[in-house]
Amino acid sequence: MEAVVRDVLDAGIAGRIVNDEAWTHLASRLAAHEAWGAAVRAQVSAADRAEDTGSDSTVEPFAKIYHHRIGATVATTGESAPPT
Numbered sequence: 001m002e003a004v005v006r007d008v009l010d011a012g013i014a015g016r017i018v019n020d021e022a023w024t025h026l027a028s029r030l031a032a033h034e035a036w037g038a039a040v041r042a043q044v045s046a047a048d049r050a051e052d053t054g055s056d057s058t059v060e061p062f063a064k065i066y067h068h069r070i071g072a073t074v075a076t077t078g079e080s081a082p083p084t
Contacts, residue, residue: 001027008044020063034074
């Protein structure tokens with residue numbers, strides 16, 4: 001997941017995310033999405049905001065913000081585990 005974040009996001013933001021204490025939670029969330037077949041790169045890209053990099057940005061900590069923006073996986077009716 002670290003490679004995905006580093007490939008998709010600005011180097012400064014990616015570094016701040018993977019060095020954040022909440023990184024493991026975000027990485028787990030991304031892995032869960034991937035297990036459900038989601039396009040993780042697209043999800044990370046969609047969570048990125050231009051205002052995150054501005055000098056007046058109040059976004060902190062990045063890993064928690066991206067964790068929230070990406071959200072939990074959503075199972076369709078009758079599914080309780082990712083496909084095998």
